[in-house]
Amino acid sequence: MKIWTSEHVFDHPWETVTTAAMQKYPNPMNPSVVGVDVLNRHVDGSGKLHSHRLLSTEWGMPSLVKSIIGASRTKTYIQEHSVVDPVTKTMELKSANITFTHMISVDERLVYKPHPQDANKTVLTQEAIISVKGVSLSSYLEGMMANTISSNANKVNVVGPIHDIAIHMSVTPARKYQRILMSLMFSSVCSMI
8 A cells, every 4th residue: 555645735715726726627738637537526515516427548558567566457436525614714635546446546636725834825735545455566656656646736836727716816715716616506406417
């Protein structure tokens, strides 16, 4: 088992960063995510937005990895659960693969919170627990996967879509956030009809 952790500070307020985070896929910086489907979305009695999404990914696995895990298929699926709490200004996102779980499991947790000393900044803490089972090179593969997660996190957080979306928001962050929440709630209600 390999545990990877990271922290990143965005130079944007929490409302802007969480709005951007909900829109980060698809993006050219991480083309492996080829589809995002919303399975369920609702606002609970305390005003928290709960989302359950299915991410379809296409990984270009090296031939060595394919032969080690005994698979030629590279399309994988990830379930993602997120909770956005506008009162405490916390967004927690948990994801886990649902493909190849008998060989590989990757459980990831991201938490977005306002920076404790600067309300115009947001702190993202990330953790991934990677386990490769039933193969002789599991430590090597876990390390390789941790490096890939780290590289993708740097692309997405530092110079990627969250940063780009946050910079290019054309209306105030609070109004944009409200519009997105309203849109998400409306689309959830429409899908139930």
